[in-house]
Amino acid sequence: MIPTAYTEKEKNMVFQSEMLPHLDSMYNFAFRLTLDEDDAKDLVQDTYLKAFRFINSFEKGTNAKAWLFRILKNSFINDFRKKSKEPSKVDYQEVETFYNSEEFDNEIEATSDLRSESVQDLIGDEVANAINSLEVDFRIAIILCDIEGFTYEEMAKILDIPIGTVRSRLHRARGLLKEKLSSYAKKMGYLQKS
Amino acid sequence: MTSDKNFHEKNEMKQSSDPCNCCCLDSLYTILDGEASEENTEELMAHIEKCLPCYQQYDLEVAIRELLQTRLAKKCPPQDLLDCIREKIASITITQ
Numbered sequence: 280m281i282p283t284a285y286t287e288k289e290k291n292m293v294f295q296s297e298m299l300p301h302l303d304s305m306y307n308f309a310f311r312l313t314l315d316e317d318d319a320k321d322l323v324q325d326t327y328l329k330a331f332r333f334i335n336s337f338e339k340g341t342n343a344k345a346w347l348f349r350i351l352k353n354s355f356i357n358d359f360r361k362k363s364k365e366p367s368k369v370d371y372q373e374v375e376t377f378y379n380s381e382e383f384d385n386e387i388e389a390t391s392d393l394r395s396e397s398v399q400d401l402i403g404d405e406v407a408n409a410i411n412s413l414e415v416d417f418r419i420a421i422i423l424c425d426i427e428g429f430t431y432e433e434m435a436k437i438l439d440i441p442i443g444t445v446r447s448r449l450h451r452a453r454g455l456l457k458e459k460l461s462s463y464a465k466k467m468g469y470l471q472k473s
Numbered sequence: 474m475t476s477d478k479n480f481h482e483k484n485e486m487k488q489s490s491d492p493c494n495c496c497c498l499d500s501l502y503t504i505l506d507g508e509a510s511e512e513n514t515e516e517l518m519a520h521i522e523k524c525l526p527c528y529q530q531y532d533l534e535v536a537i538r539e540l541l542q543t544r545l546a547k548k549c550p551p552q553d554l555l556d557c558i559r560e561k562i563a564s565i566t567i568t569q
């Protein structure tokens with residue numbers, strides 16, 4: 280990528296008009312990752328400072344939101360996740376071989392009784408808990424695609440992974456989310472125990 | 474539903490709770506994510522209308538998407554966040 284040489288004035292203008300309008304989405308993304316309001320605030324601040332410092336690597340006319348999300352995600356992985364004791368997340372081998380595994384059959388079994396009517400009865404807290412309980416890489420995949428509406432190509436850039444991996448990660452994440460939703464639905468008595 | 478006859482035939486053939494083998498979840502996701510070609514979308518949607526397991530799968534995926542978009546509370550960033558960012562940027566700009 281050819282860096283753009285912005286003048287100081289242009290730098291500020293690009294930052295104001297292209298970066299700051301995404302503050303709401305950025306904060307929500309940060310909160311879904313850190314699950315803590317103070318950490319989310321710090322993470323968003325960090326991200327914006329980095330964005331300003333490296334604004335020359337932002338190509339005008341490209342997707343600023345995707346660019347910012349990528350910086351935020353990297354800051355989270357490199358700075359925040361190190362601090363926490365969470366073990367390393369997605370095992371890529373596991374993701375790639377997932378389709379042939381027994382786990383896949385179990386997943387179908389676990390969610391085959393989940394119906395759209397029982398999903399519609401779930402409340403916000405249950406949905407939030409289901410998402411938050413996913414491992415962070417799966418959580419990110421769902422947020423980027425289903426909540427923020429990024430394309431596979433944008434997700435590939437944000438996550439630095441090939442599109443095929445975006446697909447398989449999404450597939451796995453959605454299966455896990457369905458399992459969680461299904462267990463909530465069961466707990467709340469929306470589903471008959473089979 | 475455009476073709477009731479077909480729908481019922483399939484329904485008798487397959488219990489509604491059977492996992493669907495006639496089209497995979499991956500192509501369903503590709504369509505719901507807006508990543509499929511128009512041709513593939515039309516083809517699969519025509520199939521979904523005729524096949525109960527596929528239709529239920531589709532219906533569930535749509536419901537989950539709606540759930541994520543409507544039930545998940547959006548957080549408001551703290552009021553001073555924007556000011557904090559602006560201040561820090563200003564101080565960087567001055568010291569440079």
Ligand SMILES: [Zn+2]
Nearest residue numbers: 495496524527
């Ligand atoms: Zn089918």
